[in-house]
Amino acid sequence: MLLPRLKGTIRRILLQWLGWSSAYAVLCSLEAVLLGRKVRLEVCSKCQLKCPTCATAHGETRSGIVAWGELAPDDLSRFLGKAGRIRLLEISNWGEIFLNRRLTDLLERTRVGGVPVTVANGVNLNTATESALEAVVRCGVRALTISIDGASSASYATFRINGDLARVLANVECINHFKRKYASEFPALTWQFIVFGHNEDEIDAARAMAEARGMKFRAIRNLAADYSPIRQPRRTAERARIDLATSTDVVLDSLADNLGFCHQVWDEPQVNWNGDLLGCCFNNSRAFGNAFETPLADLMAGRDYRYLQKMLAGRAPLRDDMPCATCRLLPRSLRAA
Ligand SMILES: C[S@@+](CC[C@H](N)C(=O)[O-])C[C@H]1O[C@@H](n2cnc3c(N)ncnc32)[C@H](O)[C@@H]1O
Ligand code: SF4
């Protein structure tokens, strides 16, 4: 807890106040050598659901550079051979990891390689084989966030179109069965509940259902303000234990100004299922080389990647060939007047 906080302060001073991108890059390289690097590698960008506000469901990621695919086990091995020491590997981004038909093999390879894995970004958990659910436990995945926005089938399926709450809960039970079998505390399970107008009355019930299953409960804001707005903000904010008074625009602006996701470009680079180095998890427009073919550290030292970092630190003008040119999370100070 202390280390991330200290790093957050250093990041703020170096990147946001002083604009010293290269100093922060050196610090991250040193951290990578001494402790290992945090990396994000999406194992599957496909999804079977049609959540109304999601770029994957709308086909945006499929038609962009993220595309539609699954990481192959041999590519994972090539990646691990070139990425240097990895401290933590997050494997979820735009899709659904359980749709990767070789997930069991992938997790086995990270286990053998001693690479700790998280699925903190989320899964819908509607479709999973028993073998994949067992592998998640046997291979010691540290954390698994399960997106369950409802306590009843009807409200769950309002947003998670094509989803089935009973199936998700059966899969949660299956994971818990394997946790008991292997006497493992991993993965730590989190029930993540996006609060909408159509499910705001089910927060207490969902929290109780999560607790009954040994899961942490986390309510989060809906970031698509126009879809299913909250009807009773004050009462719902109390139940959800989150701030609903601040407008979505203000929340997104503050995220942007604090490099809320942009910092991944330095300290938690995103790699696509096909090896493309994307930098951050939002980039859907260009790659900075291929991390299955070239060492990750070399790609991050590349000319365009360095320009991206310098630009985000406010030391170079915004360029149209950078993914940030069209991103809502670009810091306000860098947006064209
Ligand atoms: C694109 S999804 C991919 C992972 C997985 N398929 C899932 O849904 O959990 C990544 C994250 O975005 C969240 N998400 C989707 N729509 C959202 C919204 N309108 N507001 C906030 N978070 C949202 C999901 O719940 C998930 O945690
Ligand atoms: S389950 Fe996740 S990836 Fe799939 S459509 Fe819903 S939010 Fe998007």
Ligand code: SF4
């Ligand atoms: S502004 Fe650029 S680096 Fe930041 S989240 Fe958007 S695309 Fe990523």
